Amino acid sequence: MAILVKNLKKKVLENAKESDQIIIITGYFSPDMIDEIAKMGVPFVYYYGMYGIDKIAKPVYDKLISINNSNSNLKLKFVHTQRVHTKCYLFYKNTKLKNALVGSANCSINGLCSIENAEMLIELNKKELKSDRYLFELNEYIKRIEKIAIDISDPAIVPKKLKDVKKHRKRGKDKIQDSGNPLSAIMPLYKVDKKGRKKTYKAGGPNWGNQKGNVATKQDAMEAYIPILTEHLDKYPLLFQPYPVDRLTTGGKKTRKSDPVTVIWDDGEMMTMTFQGTQRAYPSKQNPLMVYPKQLSYGDDSTKRGGAVLGKYLRKRMNVDPFHIITINDLKKYGRDHILLTYVSPGLYTADFSGTPLT
Secondary structure (H helix, E strand, O other): OEEEOOOHHHHHHHHHHOOOEEEEEEOOEOHHHHHHHHOOOOOEEEEEOOHHHHOOEHHHHHHHHHHHHHOOOEEEEEEOOOOOOOOEEEEEEOOEEEEEEEEOOOEOHHHHOOOOOOOOEEEEEOOOOOOOHHHHHHHHHHHHHHHOEEEOOOOOOOOEOOOOOOOEOOOOOOOOOEOOOOOEEEEEOOEEOOOOOEEOOOOOHHHHHHOOOOOOOOOOOOOOOEEOOHHHHHHOOOOOOOEEOOOEOOOOOEOOEOOOEEEEEOOOOEEEEEEEOOOEEEEOOOOEEEEEOOEEEEOOOOOOOOOHHHHHHHHHHHOOOOOOOOOHHHHHHHOOOEEEEEEEEOOEEEEEOOOOOOO
8 A cells, every 4th residue: 555645647647557457436537548548558448537526518528539539549438417526547367457546636637647645546466465454345346337427428428618708897996897607717818007908928928939038049939828807806816816836747846837727728638737937926926835826837847848838839820930939910810819718627627719809
């Protein structure tokens, strides 16, 4: 038996590689994590435990259908008669349960790649246990969940559409328009000058890589981030949450980034991103324990490409050069000057940058 509080994704993938059958039940998930496990080729059944309460957003459902169709070894099941918030990772060999991980971590990039001590999985290994009773009971638990779950292809699964957004007029000193939905924030890619005119950032936002002394000189596109204003923090507390001011990666290095999150874009692109930087301290500036982020950008540290991934993606959609400095006229020509960011579930968001203006 072992208690695991870091490198959880690595442990899950190691177990998956040594198994000939995988069964995972978690309350929430991210499609990219399911896809990564499925691509290992091992027969894999995943149970989405919170469907009965939270249902599933259509962009997430569509992405799951695509992943399901691309991996013949994958079966996706939805628990539809009650809430199931457990986190169980079961690994079989020759039809027998040989190892299990149970704890708090969802089957998501956010859950399995979190900062040390944020999540926990306890390993129940058959070789180390004096009795098979725990593994037997977990196996029986799976059978009970199977009885209250249905396949993703079942017509009873009805994805919910994201709420239509209707812009509300700004009030007083507001810098951003209200989306009318506490889970969706309008994220401008521009700033407003003292005369009320819209201007893109010279060396920030979509033009982050244009700043002097930028070290990302070997990137294949200009770096970009999505700006987060203090007004966003006040209006959308569920979307923009604080993280520890003294934060270390699982490798022991200091970082100014949050745990990674998964963002599904309106065109189906799936991106690992992180909330970054600092702009407000909690509980106070004099005694900071937590800080709020000031931007959202690409955040998969394994690629070492940073904001250039987001910059390249946005420019590709706008049909401009990868190093083009984006202007207000470019955004007008494209048909949208903001990104609509929507919270779906823990560690999972959608982003809309479609070139059709909101009404």
